[in-house]
Amino acid sequence: KKTRSSFMDKLNRLFANFRSVDEDFFEDLEDTLIESDVGFDMAVKLTDELRDEVKLQNAKDSEAVKNVIVKKMIDIYDEAGNGENNNINLVNDGLSVIMFVGVNGVGKTTTIGKMAKLYKNQGKKVLLAAADTFRAGAIQQLNVWAQRDGVDIVKKEEGSDPAAVVYEAVQKAQKDNYDVLFVDTAGRLQNKVNLMNELAKMKKVLTREIPEAPHEVLLTLDATTGQNALNQAKLFKEVTNVTGIVLTKLDGTAKGGIILAIRNELHLPVKYVGLGEKVTDLSKFNPSEYVYGLFKDLVN
Amino acid sequence: MAFEGLTERLQKAMRSLRGKGKVSESDLRETMREIRLALLEADVNFTVVRKFVKNIRERAKGADVLEGLNPAQQIVKIVNEELTKTMGETDVPLNKSEKIPTIIMMAGLQGAGKTTTAGKLALKLKKEENARPLMIAADIYRPAAIDQLEQVGKQIEVPVFQMGTDIEPLDIVKAGLAQAKENHNDYVLIDTAGRLQIDEKLMDELKDIKAYAKPDEILLVVDAMTGQNAVETAEGFNDALDITGVVLTKLDGDTRGGAALSIRDVTNKPIKFVGQGEKMTALDVFHPDRMASRILGMGDILSLIEKT
Ligand SMILES: Nc1nc2c(ncn2[C@@H]2O[C@H](COP(=O)(O)OP(=O)(O)OP(=O)(O)O)[C@@H](O)[C@H]2O)c(=O)[nH]1
Ligand SMILES: Nc1nc2c(ncn2[C@@H]2O[C@H](COP(=O)(O)OP(=O)(O)OP(=O)(O)O)[C@@H](O)[C@H]2O)c(=O)[nH]1
Ligand SMILES: [Mg+2]
Numbered sequence: 190k191k192t193r194s195s196f197m198d199k200l201n202r203l204f205a206n207f208r209s210v211d212e213d214f215f216e217d218l219e220d221t222l223i224e225s226d227v228g229f230d231m232a233v234k235l236t237d238e239l240r241d242e243v244k245l246q247n248a249k250d251s252e253a254v255k256n257v258i259v260k261k262m263i264d265i266y267d268e269a270g271n272g273e274n275n276n277i278n279l280v281n282d283g284l285s286v287i288m289f290v291g292v293n294g295v296g297k298t299t300t301i302g303k304m305a306k307l308y309k310n311q312g313k314k315v316l317l318a319a320a321d322t323f324r325a326g327a328i329q330q331l332n333v334w335a336q337r338d339g340v341d342i343v344k345k346e347e348g349s350d351p352a353a354v355v356y357e358a359v360q361k362a363q364k365d366n367y368d369v370l371f372v373d374t375a376g377r378l379q380n381k382v383n384l385m386n387e388l389a390k391m392k393k394v395l396t397r398e399i400p401e402a403p404h405e406v407l408l409t410l411d412a413t414t415g416q417n418a419l420n421q422a423k424l425f426k427e428v429t430n431v432t433g434i435v436l437t438k439l440d441g442t443a444k445g446g447i448i449l450a451i452r453n454e455l456h457l458p459v460k461y462v463g464l465g466e467k468v469t470d471l472s473k474f475n476p477s478e479y480v481y482g483l484f485k486d487l488v489n
Numbered sequence: 490m491a492f493e494g495l496t497e498r499l500q501k502a503m504r505s506l507r508g509k510g511k512v513s514e515s516d517l518r519e520t521m522r523e524i525r526l527a528l529l530e531a532d533v534n535f536t537v538v539r540k541f542v543k544n545i546r547e548r549a550k551g552a553d554v555l556e557g558l559n560p561a562q563q564i565v566k567i568v569n570e571e572l573t574k575t576m577g578e579t580d581v582p583l584n585k586s587e588k589i590p591t592i593i594m595m596a597g598l599q600g601a602g603k604t605t606t607a608g609k610l611a612l613k614l615k616k617e618e619n620a621r622p623l624m625i626a627a628d629i630y631r632p633a634a635i636d637q638l639e640q641v642g643k644q645i646e647v648p649v650f651q652m653g654t655d656i657e658p659l660d661i662v663k664a665g666l667a668q669a670k671e672n673h674n675d676y677v678l679i680d681t682a683g684r685l686q687i688d689e690k691l692m693d694e695l696k697d698i699k700a701y702a703k704p705d706e707i708l709l710v711v712d713a714m715t716g717q718n719a720v721e722t723a724e725g726f727n728d729a730l731d732i733t734g735v736v737l738t739k740l741d742g743d744t745r746g747g748a749a750l751s752i753r754d755v756t757n758k759p760i761k762f763v764g765q766g767e768k769m770t771a772l773d774v775f776h777p778d779r780m781a782s783r784i785l786g787m788g789d790i791l792s793l794i795e796k797t
């Protein structure tokens with residue numbers, strides 16, 4: 190809710206100061222978009238397109254300009270989202286494997302803890318794989334979540350080969366008829382080639398055991414990240430074929446604009462959003478609700 | 490997703506400018522727009538950009554153009570100087586108490602790198618000053634936060650004081666400080682849980698710890714990839730705690746790190762260290778000039794000036 194009102198507040202503030210459609214106005218609009226983290230390129234592109242559109246429609250007063258702008262943004266957002274699947278891809282009968290990837294500290298392990306509980310509550314048999322064998326305390330952290338959620342976990346000692354953990358987990362999941370296997374991986378920055386290759390290797394282990402696996406590769410992004418989020422998505426996509434985004438820490442920012450950028454520049458669907466540290470602080474992402482919520486009080 | 494640096498941006502803008510004696514209005518307009526966009530693209534907060542650009546404009550207007558430069562190059566030179574100046578002094582050392590122990594408290598958002606940085610700092614002090622630090626585990630919220638700090642402690646052979654997760658952080662800190670006194674530890678590093686600056690209850694917890702422990706150093710740990718939000722975070726923590734310094738983490742990534750400029754601008758507190766990796770040795774002192782070129786996306790201002 191905070192995301193929405195705040196973005197709207199900003200647009201409203203912009204229009205409150207509206208005098209005429211001149212370069213200063215477009216510069217302010219550009220700043221408003223960038224301030225909301227819609228992504229730099231997106232903000233510049235949008236402003237350029239709006240400049241033309243406003244001229245084309247000969248919009249002069251604040252109402253008319255506002256309508257042109259909001260309509261244009263919704264159009265761009267809708268168009269880019271054509272055919273987007275915001276649901277988690279689950280196998281009807283059999284094992285679904287969901288792998289989490291992302292840079293350091295974004296909320297991968299926490300989100301697994303939240304989602305595991307969600308599926309467990311739906312009556313599914315859930316297994317966690319502690320394939321972050323690198324970061325201090327990572328295995329124990331996932332283990333605490335497994336205990337809280339009342340689900341099983343496969344873990345080895347710190348420093349062991351993450352691919353071996355993945356292998357062991359997928360074996361167990363198949364043998365003991367689990368419904369969902371979550372794979373927690375260590376945080377890594379997208380520009381570290383060796384670490385990215387390690388991720389590709391883990392993925393290969395899964396595919397070798399089950400050709401369709403992993404059924405989801407969820408890139409976890411921190412909503413307070415700036416332009417670098419786009420670099421992250423681009424490079425993780427290249428290495429692991431990311432199928433969707435989990436946007437965490439939305440409770441910490443009033444700037445949900447990154448969602449526009451993710452869709453428009455990366456064509457990756459946001460599937461879940463994180464809204465806090467508690468197990469229940471996870472929401473399914475509803476794209477149309479999001480965008481219409483964003484502009485609700487602006488369009489008439 | 491062209492992450493054009495200012496270098497490329499300006500080369501375009503500069504082609505149209507010929508060498509003149511003074512920087513003119515029209516030289517300024519085009520060049521300032523490119524600079525504004527480059528800063529925004531680097532995640533510098535837009536209000537900070539506005540202020541900064543305004544200052545540059547004042548300084549550059551009518552400035553004499555140095556020999557061998559064209560007006561745009563002259564403006565870039567001014568931008569680089571101002572940016573480096575804003576970034577602050579180089580190599581600001583840790584505050585030190587006259588009596589041992591010197592107390593250092595970490596604070597910041599969730600996942601910023603507080604626990605890792607506490608370990609890195611402890612190792613640095615051990616190596617450089619032969620110090621005998623103690624780390625206090627005051628994060629009772631994040632699952633396995635204590636295990637994490639203990640493992641870090643084991644790696645770098647620094648003791649960790651902990652009382653589990655059922656005791657209030659303030660009481661843990663009290664007991665930890667008592668132990669440090671008894672054992673004559675010369676440094677104490679307090680690891681705290683990540684929190685949002687708008688979370689009043691948890692911010693009060695930090696204020697209480699501060700009031701009791703009277704830390705010599707309160708380090709705000711910030712992820713270098715942070716976007717426009719950096720301003721609110723820095724302001725929130727600084728207002729509540731009057732921080733004494735900043736650590737910028739994850740600079741080993743490919744972010745431009747404009748958050749550094751925003752934080753510097755709103756807090757006016759020195760950035761003391763930068764984290765450049767997950768290893769315990771990956772902590773370096775902060776260099777304002779390097780950070781300035783990184784934000785501007787200019788490897789080297791001189792090469793830019795020579796190329797044109
Ligand atoms: N406020 C808030 N905090 C969150 C959210 N999701 C995760 N966190 C916190 O962010 C911090 C990092 O979360 P982790 O789950 O450990 O992140 P990670 O990606 O697994 O981190 P690494 O494994 O170290 O790369 C923890 O303190 C979490 O409690 C969220 O939606 N909102
Ligand atoms: N690449 C890189 N990773 C870092 C750096 N500093 C910390 N990290 C990683 O970032 C993640 C989060 O670090 P932590 O030290 O757990 O962060 P924190 O602020 O203590 O997190 P919470 O206690 O959950 O709020 C871990 O995966 C660290 O290994 C750095 O400078 N570079
Ligand atoms: Mg993790």
Ligand SMILES: [Mg+2]
Pocket residue numbers: 603604605628631634680681682683
């Ligand atoms: Mg921590």
